[in-house]
Amino acid sequence: MERAFEERVLRTLGERRTHLVPIFHDVLNIAGRIREIIPTLFICINLDRRSRIEVHDLNEDYTLVSVPPVPKIDGRILEWIREHSRIHHGRRVMRKILTEAEEIKYRMRRRRREEHEAMAREIRPLIARLPVGA
Numbered sequence: 001m002e003r004a005f006e007e008r009v010l011r012t013l014g015e016r017r018t019h020l021v022p023i024f025h026d027v028l029n030i031a032g033r034i035r036e037i038i039p040t041l042f043i044c045i046n047l048d049r050r051s052r053i054e055v056h057d058l059n060e061d062y063t064l065v066s067v068p069p070v071p072k073i074d075g076r077i078l079e080w081i082r083e084h085s086r087i088h089h090g091r092r093v094m095r096k097i098l099t100e101a102e103e104i105k106y107r108m109r110r111r112r113r114e115e116h117e118a119m120a121r122e123i124r125p126l127i128a129r130l131p132v133g134a
Helices: 002-013 030-037 075-084 090-129
Strands: 020-023 041-046 052-057 064-066
Touching: 002 020, 002 041, 020 052, 030 041, 030 075, 052 075, 064 075
Parallel strands: none
Antiparallel strands: 020 041, 041 052, 052 064
């Protein structure tokens, strides 16, 4: 399983992305522990960008997912991924999306009501001038 994952990563990176060096094994097993959080994530070192650490995902067309704000591969990367992953924060994100959608609907209804009230204010004097019973 582990070897199949490594081969898939190398195939995905291909010959065009030689500046990316995937990290599969490290002293603290951070690379393996990241895959426990989200099985398709892997760590790369980008040699073109001053050897910065990047997190990539096999499920994305453009594999770069994020650049953790840490200079070394250590436990802080795990915490950062937990805090910023869509899987772990899916409910919170969905709640935020639904709340924003409700706010948009409320604003649209309020704007429509204000437009109707403005039209009624404009028409009211005209209707008042009409003869009764005509």
